[in-house]
Amino acid sequence: MAGSAEVLARVSELIGDLKPDDVALLKGLHRLQHEFGYIPKDAIPLLAAQFNTTPAIIFGTIDFYSELRQKPPAENVVSWCSGPACLLKGSGGIRRALEATLGCAMGEASADGKYELQLVQCDGTCQLAPLIRSEGRYIGPLSSSEAIKFARRLKGETEVPVPPAEEGDAAAAEASE
Amino acid sequence: MAAYEALREAADAAWAPFEKPSRTLIRVNLGTCSLVVGAQETLDALRASVQAGELEADVMATGCSGLCHAEPLVEVTQPGGPSVLYGQLTADRVPALVERIASRVLAHEMALAVAADEPMGDVPPLGSLPFMRGQVRRLMANCGVTDPLEIDHYLARGGYEGLNKALRMEPEQVVAEMLESGLWGRGGAGFPTGRKWEFLRTSERHPKYIICNADEGDPGAFVNRNIMESDPHLLLEGVIIGGFASDADRAFIYIRDEYPVPVVRMEKAIEDAYAKGLAGKDILGSGFDFEVEVVRGAGSYVCGDETGLLSSLEDRRGMPKLKPPFPAESGALGQPSNINNVESYANASLILRHGSAWWASAGTEENRGTKMFSLSGKVERVGVLEVPLGTLTRQVVVEMGGGVPEGRTLKAVQSGGPLSGVLPGSDVDIPLEPGPYRERGTLLGAGGLVLLDDSDCIVDLCIYFQWFAEDESCGRCTTCFAGTRRALEILKRIASGRGREADLELLKLLGRIAANANCFHGQGAPTVIASTFRYFEDELMEHVRHKRCPAKRCAGLVRYEVLHQSERLAEAAAICPVGAVVEEGGAYRIDQESCVKCDACREQAPYAIGLVDEFGV
Ligand SMILES: Cc1cc2nc3c(=O)[nH]c(=O)nc-3n(C[C@H](O)[C@H](O)[C@H](O)COP(=O)(O)O)c2cc1C
Ligand code: FES
Numbered sequence: 001m002a003g004s005a006e007v008l009a010r011v012s013e014l015i016g017d018l019k020p021d022d023v024a025l026l027k028g029l030h031r032l033q034h035e036f037g038y039i040p041k042d043a044i045p046l047l048a049a050q051f052n053t054t055p056a057i058i059f060g061t062i063d064f065y066s067e068l069r070q071k072p073p074a075e076n077v078v079s080w081c082s083g084p085a086c087l088l089k090g091s092g093g094i095r096r097a098l099e100a101t102l103g104c105a106m107g108e109a110s111a112d113g114k115y116e117l118q119l120v121q122c123d124g125t126c127q128l129a130p131l132i133r134s135e136g137r138y139i140g141p142l143s144s145s146e147a148i149k150f151a152r153r154l155k156g157e158t159e160v161p162v163p164p165a166e167e168g169d170a171a172a173a174e175a176s177e
Numbered sequence: 178m179a180a181y182e183a184l185r186e187a188a189d190a191a192w193a194p195f196e197k198p199s200r201t202l203i204r205v206n207l208g209t210c211s212l213v214v215g216a217q218e219t220l221d222a223l224r225a226s227v228q229a230g231e232l233e234a235d236v237m238a239t240g241c242s243g244l245c246h247a248e249p250l251v252e253v254t255q256p257g258g259p260s261v262l263y264g265q266l267t268a269d270r271v272p273a274l275v276e277r278i279a280s281r282v283l284a285h286e287m288a289l290a291v292a293a294d295e296p297m298g299d300v301p302p303l304g305s306l307p308f309m310r311g312q313v314r315r316l317m318a319n320c321g322v323t324d325p326l327e328i329d330h331y332l333a334r335g336g337y338e339g340l341n342k343a344l345r346m347e348p349e350q351v352v353a354e355m356l357e358s359g360l361w362g363r364g365g366a367g368f369p370t371g372r373k374w375e376f377l378r379t380s381e382r383h384p385k386y387i388i389c390n391a392d393e394g395d396p397g398a399f400v401n402r403n404i405m406e407s408d409p410h411l412l413l414e415g416v417i418i419g420g421f422a423s424d425a426d427r428a429f430i431y432i433r434d435e436y437p438v439p440v441v442r443m444e445k446a447i448e449d450a451y452a453k454g455l456a457g458k459d460i461l462g463s464g465f466d467f468e469v470e471v472v473r474g475a476g477s478y479v480c481g482d483e484t485g486l487l488s489s490l491e492d493r494r495g496m497p498k499l500k501p502p503f504p505a506e507s508g509a510l511g512q513p514s515n516i517n518n519v520e521s522y523a524n525a526s527l528i529l530r531h532g533s534a535w536w537a538s539a540g541t542e543e544n545r546g547t548k549m550f551s552l553s554g555k556v557e558r559v560g561v562l563e564v565p566l567g568t569l570t571r572q573v574v575v576e577m578g579g580g581v582p583e584g585r586t587l588k589a590v591q592s593g594g595p596l597s598g599v600l601p602g603s604d605v606d607i608p609l610e611p612g613p614y615r616e617r618g619t620l621l622g623a624g625g626l627v628l629l630d631d632s633d634c635i636v637d638l639c640i641y642f643q644w645f646a647e648d649e650s651c652g653r654c655t656t657c658f659a660g661t662r663r664a665l666e667i668l669k670r671i672a673s674g675r676g677r678e679a680d681l682e683l684l685k686l687l688g689r690i691a692a693n694a695n696c697f698h699g700q701g702a703p704t705v706i707a708s709t710f711r712y713f714e715d716e717l718m719e720h721v722r723h724k725r726c727p728a729k730r731c732a733g734l735v736r737y738e739v740l741h742q743s744e745r746l747a748e749a750a751a752i753c754p755v756g757a758v759v760e761e762g763g764a765y766r767i768d769q770e771s772c773v774k775c776d777a778c779r780e781q782a783p784y785a786i787g788l789v790d791e792f793g794v
Contacts, residue, residue, distance in 0.1 A: 021510055023429060025492035026475055030434075057493055064494040064651075067434045067476030083396040084591065084627045085553040087641050090776065092732065097775035100754035121476070123435045124399025125213045126553035127245045127560075138213035144777040145752050 083122025192333030208241030240407020242321025339529030364518030395594025398625030415522030593622020596701025598708030657699025673733030
């Protein structure tokens with residue numbers, strides 16, 4: 001829908017009050033992302049005109065910041081914390097598990113465009129490390145198995161029935177932990 | 178000024194019911210760390226109980242008292258009695274608590290501590306909890322006590338008294354008070370704050386800007402976040418005092434985009450300050466005009482560097498600039514500016530309120546005042562605390578934080594974020610002060626302390642920090658963007674078992690070259706590698722010479738193998754996202770080609786599946 005006359009009209013409305021040299025570009029970009037979920041490419045010339053600069057400067061700015069999106073988000077975005085506490089507590093395995101289960105690499109969307117893995121920075125919720133976030137929810141501390149189950153549920157896959165483990169074996173497993 | 182006295186009087190009246198409640202008062206900590214574990218639901222459940230008539234009480238939200246490991250934290254105060262704190266009080270535990278409060282029985286089995294000097298039955302005094310013992314809470318005095326959205330709470334507890342005093346002084350006297358205190362900047366570089374203010378004060382060119390660096394980009398650091406979401410006015414007051422002292426016109430509080438809660442609370446604080454005449458035109462009738470606004474970052478570590486922040490304010494890429502010119506000559510939009518960290522401004526509020534002598538009574542001769550730290554990683558008690566500078570590192574990470582989990586040993590303390598190094602776990606008897614850290618080739622930094630234990634791999638940490646440095650490099654200077662990339666490649670090669678002896682020299686060479694990077698981002702990036710050479714060379718050499726990761730963390734140096742056949746392997750096969758746990762003729766094995774080494778199979782069958790390298794299990 002980006003590029004349609006309504007979108008451009010809405011962009012103009014959202015940034016119309018912002019002035020150049022007044023520390024306002026980030027404000028404008030946040031407004032657009034809030035409205036559309038990303039910064040539509042066609043907003044760039046309008047932003048350039050509003051801020052009295054070139055489209056290249058505007059694009060360079062958008063491209064520079066990791067929280068600004070240039071594409072609409074997938075239906076389901078799963079955020080993976082890249083921070084140190086999560087790293088030390090096993091986020092590497094969780095990442096590999098999610099990539100394999102959702103079928104997309106970090107920072108990308110699955111082929112059907114339904115799922116997306118997003119890398120996020122530590123926001124100091126490290127008591128939940130290792131964690132992921134989904135739909136505003138924080139999920140942690142998470143094991144790789146739990147991450148896989150989470151991703152399978154997200155994909156609507158029914159859980160594969162598993163024969164119950166034998167008592168003795170489970171006890172041995174616990175003993176070895 | 179009369180204007181302040183009037184505000185204070187009204188605020189005292191508004192705060193009185195919370196200071197000395199006439200009926201049960203329940204506080205719920207509401208900060209980023211508690212919201213993610215359901216504090217809002219706890220608050221809602223408590224309010225619903227009051228609505229339903231199950232409980233006669235006032236319920237209020239506060240900021241975060243720093244005990245992140247015990248969130249959601251709830252504090253119950255009975256009229257005339259001490260407050261009792263309850264940890265991990267999720268909504269499902271609210272009915273049990275409500276019942277006890279209603280029947281006026283101390284729910285001692287649920288209680289964490291009592292806010293009194295003496296124990297209450299078997300509930301220990303708050304100050305006796307290991308996490309609290311040794312803390313000196315000045316910056317955090319209101320954290321978990323007041324409602325951060327209520328300016329009256331802040332005012333009633335002495336807030337804006339510092340500003341009121343400052344406005345009656347000459348700006349140079351305010352600067353003198355700051356110099357007298359000995360406060361140095363808390364953002365990492367440690368430059369005396371008063372001197373920076375003096376630079377800006379003596380600059381004649383208006384408009385002049387005050388900038389607060391609330392980017393807090395170091396992963397694992399969350400002390401600035403705690404101030405902004407728990408006591409936003411403490412920061413705002415300091416910013417306005419800084420504006421008056423340096424004769425500035427406008428302030429920008431630059432908050433990282435990853436901090437939505439602080440953004441909302443700072444914006445509310447600013448709005449309320451305007452409404453009370455504490456910001457904007459003719460502040461408290463003094464004739465001083467000062468505008469304040471929040472600027473939301475958009476995800477960039479180098480925008481925490483002061484010159485990167487300036488670029489970011491100038492509506493373009495947030496690339497750091499060369500110095501000179503220094504911000505006091507040419508800062509935001511080319512105008513004279515001063516940049517300080519959140520904790521620096523927050524301290525200014527206390528210095529002006531209580532005087533520099535009182536402020537300097539904490540800490541050491543060289544390093545005065547208190548400092549906030551956040552603990553995370555392999556630590557028993559994740560949280561935020563405040564101690565006098567000079568407190569021993571061991572006391573904070575081992576005694577207060579509880580150290581690494583049972584059965585493990587402390588391998589290292591990573592302080593100061595990705596551009597800093599590590600302190601070996603055997604050397605933690607040094608004071609938390611910049612000097613001793615610098616002597617050991619690392620940096621104390623802005624407050625993040627991340628603990629590593631002996632199951633962690635130092636090469637893994639180096640890879641993470643080099644990845645971070647490379648990913649966040651602004652791309653302007655080759656030294657930085659290509660240097661960090663090369664270092665990352667080499668480290669990854671080592672971690673995958675293809676390391677060569679020559680790689681060690683290459684890493685050292687890259688470390689020397691980095692000194693020529695334009696800004697401290699590139700210069701600081703190899704610090705963690707230098708620390709590794711200094712303290713963990715054997716471990717690095719094991720990776721290079723013997724292709725062995727002693728901690729078995731480097732995925733390229735280990736593989737998963739079925740060691741014993743077991744019923745549990747069916748579960749392992751079911752969980753594997755790539756079908757690598759295969760059954761053939763009743764026996765399971767791991768298909769090494771498809772295995773992604775996510776560890777899920779071993780979680781399911783820890784006895785049957787082992788992590789193996791060329792040297793065995
Ligand atoms: C790459 C980089 C990132 C930085 N990030 C921060 C930050 O997030 N917060 C901060 O206060 N200082 C940060 N600094 C330090 C600032 O450049 C500056 O020294 C500080 O904000 C000054 O404030 P202070 O004097 O109150 O410490 C960073 C420096 C570099 C090189
Ligand atoms: S490291 Fe993941 S939340 Fe801090």
